Amino acid sequence: MTAASEMTCVRCLGDHAVSVGRAAVHAPGPGEMRVRTVTSAICGSDLHHYRTPQTLRRERGWIRYALGHECAGGVDAVGPGVTSPAVGDRVVVFGIVGCGHCVHCRRGEPMFCADAQHFSRHRHGTNAAYLIAPARNAMPLPDDMDFSVGALLSCNVGTAYGALRKAAPSGERMLAVFGLGPVGLSCVMLGRALGAPMLGVDPSPRRRALALEHGALAALDSSDPDLNARLLDLAGGEGLAAAIDTSGQAPARAAAIDALRVHGTFVEVGVGRETTIAPTEQLIFKEVTLRGSWLYKQHEWESLLDCVRRHRIPIARLITHRFRPHDAVEAFQLANSAAAGKILFDWD
Ligand SMILES: [Zn+2]
Ligand SMILES: [Zn+2]
Structure with missing residues (x-):
């Protein structure tokens, strides 16, 4: 002792x-x-x-x-x-x-x-x-990961990984991340590594610049009145296959769901208690799937380590x-x- x-x-x-x-x-x-x-x-x-x-x-x-x-x-x-x-x-x-x-x-x-x-x-x-x-x-x-990386994996990157898995990243699915703080940026990095085309949305120019550095194809201003049209355009007209919100802000959540295609998936990882979702137009008429995501699961730890190591993220x-x-x-x-x-x- x-x-x-x-x-x-x-x-x-x-x-x-x-x-x-x-x-x-x-x-x-x-x-x-x-x-x-x-x-x-x-x-x-x-x-x-x-x-x-x-x-x-x-x-x-x-x-x-x-x-x-x-x-x-x-x-x-x-x-x-x-x-x-x-x-x-x-x-x-x-x-x-x-x-x-x-x-x-x-x-x-x-x-x-x-x-x-x-x-x-x-x-x-x-x-x-x-x-x-x-x-x-x-x-x-593992010995090949330093303690700083460990601290990042313990919640931040792990939380992004848990949310991203629910969005089923693949090269055929355009994904967007709303909120480009450390969890959102982790989503961008992991999503790119797993082959998905990624878009980022945030009001901060600095955070948008970071998203581009970390592999986002485009980073859009959440206060842009034409945000929805720009997202649809970038996603090829039909809309996003999935959107992840890390901000917990009601307007971001609504904008994310609006930009989904038919059968799209929305994953909420940002804690927030207000919402403006319109069930009929936003959910029923597009048969949208809503998913909540909380941290990651202990049984996902090894696959998280493998993902970071294999793709050298x-x-x-x-x-x-x-x-x-x-x-x-x-x-x-x-x-x-x-x-x-x-x-x-x-x-x-
Ligand atoms: Zn945390
Ligand atoms: Zn228990």
Whole structure:
């Protein structure tokens, strides 16, 4: 047991504030591992916490936990009964903790577990020097992938992969991604690698330029009044085979469905509670399929690694900024401005 008794961690206060503080380092319990964080990352869903009112975060008790759910590191200790992973193994930590026993957990889909716990809300999250999690949450990180790539795969690229698979990418299917933040850009990169012609849609010129760099055939401004006509034109007149929305914005969702062809598929991966979908015109009259997509599934991990490796997808190019944990206030301000790509913390 070499870990210090206290560690640095980043907590989210809400109302656009985070604080860098200290927390106790515990020994892993039965069935648990302790991971020494090497790299953690800021996710769009962390920004929902960041923007939540401070009073609500205090009421719910979330304020006491380290924020974050994306990280890669080395296993530093294991609790009683754990045979895998072993101390020293390089791992990514799957971002949701299930009960481990129910049908969903046994399928490697702990997000559907009735007793699921979320990092940052029910337990310490990943923006901390050490993380305790069940050993079953360890996803092996191969030696040829560095910890930064691991942190990207742990949620961001994995989420894109899960959504993209539902859009059935192929060379014959024109796909569009609405929202070109790190998850949207990952969709573009993975989709191109898998042979699909990809289009990107976003209001930010900088993000559109990144999408073109990452392989999009065209990147369109979501505020363009002729957006639908341009999408139909690029898709060959009939419309998109599938559209993925990562923005969670009601206008993007509506525009994505409007641009689908008959029997097209819409995949929603952006969290958002407002919608303006018109069921008759947008769904029935085109027999559109709606799919929701949440993270990726633990049983998809190896195929995700294979996909990135086989197609040499340069996912590290998504990283635009790296910070020390002590500069978390600045890092979160930058993430909240939506002016950056992926932002990482280096803990070593
Ligand atoms: Zn995430
Ligand atoms: Zn369960």
